[in-house]
Amino acid sequence: MAKDPIFSPLSKRSAALPADLKLPAVSGTTDTMLEFALRQRLRPEGLPEHALGRMETLVLQLARVQNGMSIEFDLLAFDSPQLVVFAADHGIADEGMSSLAPTMTEQMVMQLLRGQAPVNALADLHGFELTVVDAGMAKPIAPPSDTKQHGSLLLRKIGYGTRNLMLGPAMSTAQAVSAVHAGMDVVRHLPGNVIALGDVGVANAVSAALLLSRLCGVPLVDAFSRDDTETGNLDDTQHVKRVEKLSAAASKHRNAIGPFEALAALGGFEIAMM
Known part of the structure; x- marks a missing residue:
């Protein structure tokens, strides 16, 4: 079967953007202390670590994006969604x-x-x-x-x-x-x-x-x-x-x-x- 012409090596792809395209900076979400505090709060008493499975992964991801203190997540709510x-x-x-x-x-x-x-x-x-x-x-x-x-x-x-x-x-x-x-x-x-x-x-x-x-x-x-x-x-x-x-x-x-x-x-x- 012929190779799909849309394919090309990822390593050869240009990353250059037009000079007039100014993209906003995106800050990193890594926060070791926040991650530790959240994992402690997500661990139900009497259950093993990671008992929440995929839900824990999603909660952690959302928490990193919010990038706040762990106590603030008790107060999170939709604000004018x-x-x-x-x-x-x-x-x-x-x-x-x-x-x-x-x-x-x-x-x-x-x-x-x-x-x-x-x-x-x-x-x-x-x-x-x-x-x-x-x-x-x-x-x-x-x-x-x-x-x-x-x-x-x-x-x-x-x-x-x-x-x-x-x-x-x-x-x-x-x-x-x-x-x-x-x-x-x-x-x-x-x-x-x-x-x-x-x-x-x-x-x-x-x-x-x-x-x-x-x-x-x-x-x-x-x-x-x-x-x-x-x-x-x-x-x-x-x-x-x-x-x-x-x-x-x-x-x-x-x-x-x-x-x-x-x-x-x-x-x-x-x-x-x-």
């Missing part, structure tokens, strides 16, 4: 890579704003405030006028959908930089201490599959699985043809091997913002 859904269209949808009509991105956004999507019920149940961000939809979007609006709509449009990555890079470097900065700006101005992210966009599964394959070395046939909403109803022949198209697209962008290069060549505006 936020759910942010980024919406954008993908040029590769023109290649018939999705079973959804191109207009479905707009329809799904309107469902969110009308409170009719499943995620609205989850947000209401857990007290999350919903924000929908137009990251790059193909058409202008306006809040619904026929019903009460659920959540807020932010306009951060980078372009009217990405370009068809079968023909060239999905985004220019400038667009990709702008999208990353827009994502930072959206989150920076939201309240609260908890955030959940979501995305809406016809054919976004294609970009996600290409990025997963390019950055993590997953074969395209596995990255572009048939479990996704946009691919689950394909017969074998249709699915093989789509994978072959994606393989050709990956080969066209074989030199986009660094994370940012891959994002610009294969990604979407909503993915860049997230």
